[in-house]
Amino acid sequence: xxxxxxxxxxxxxxxxxxxxxxxxxxxxxxxxxxxxxxxxxxxxxxxxxxxxxxxxxxxxxxxxxxxxxxxxxxxxxxxxxxxxxxxxxxxxxxxxxxxxxxxxxxxxxxxxxxxxxxxxxxxxxxxxxxxxxxxxxxxxxxxxxxxxxxxxxxxxxxxxxxxxxxxxxxxxxxxxxxxxxxxxxxxxx
Numbered sequence: 001x002x003x004x005x006x007x008x009x010x011x012x013x014x015x016x017x018x019x020x021x022x023x024x025x026x027x028x029x030x031x032x033x034x035x036x037x038x039x040x041x042x043x044x045x046x047x048x049x050x051x052x053x054x055x056x057x058x059x060x061x062x063x064x065x066x067x068x069x070x071x072x073x074x075x076x077x078x079x080x081x082x083x084x085x086x087x088x089x090x091x092x093x094x095x096x097x098x099x100x101x102x103x104x105x106x107x108x109x110x111x112x113x114x115x116x117x118x119x120x121x122x123x124x125x126x127x128x129x130x131x132x133x134x135x136x137x138x139x140x141x142x143x144x145x146x147x148x149x150x151x152x153x154x155x156x157x158x159x160x161x162x163x164x165x166x167x168x169x170x171x172x173x174x175x176x177x178x179x180x181x182x183x184x185x186x187x188x189x
Contacts (some may be wrong), residue, residue, distance in 0.1 A: 013090020
């Protein structure tokens with residue numbers, strides 16, 4: 001059952017809400033404007049608050065629902081965490097969109113919410129504080145996942161390796177943002 005759920009999580013994660021919503025509404029393709037990233041932040045820049053919130057909600061559910069399904073079917077916490085990572089891999093490297101996807105932050109938040117809500121709330125709090133101080137979404141995302149890992153290690157140690165892998169993936173997907181942050185060229189709100 002684990003492998004089937006991991007594949008389902010990847011395929012579900014491959015659905016890009018930013019791209020689908022832009023096609024349905026006639027909004028600009030997020031891959032062709034702004035940062036070129038099909039995620040909620042770029043949708044906010046290109047298409048406004050409504051489509052950004054819809055994208056965020058859809059991407060969050062892509063991480064949450066596979067983890068909850070795995071839990072309901074009795075898979076271990078570690079297996080649930082790997083399934084959450086599979087959903088984020090689908091978002092970041094979507095089968096349906098030539099493997100050109102988003103950075104996975106909202107989908108990772110959904111997976112984390114399904115695994116351990118207090119850790120997800122800590123990640124959200126870190127994201128909000130860093131964003132409030134810096135007005136930079138990428139910096140907030142880069143801080144949130146790694147800084148919540150100690151709580152996860154303490155409360156859900158079985159999920160630590162998959163979620164550490166997830167944190168590494170998020171940092172990797174933000175490598176261009178890291179370069180822009182170091183040169184002072186990163187976009188702010």
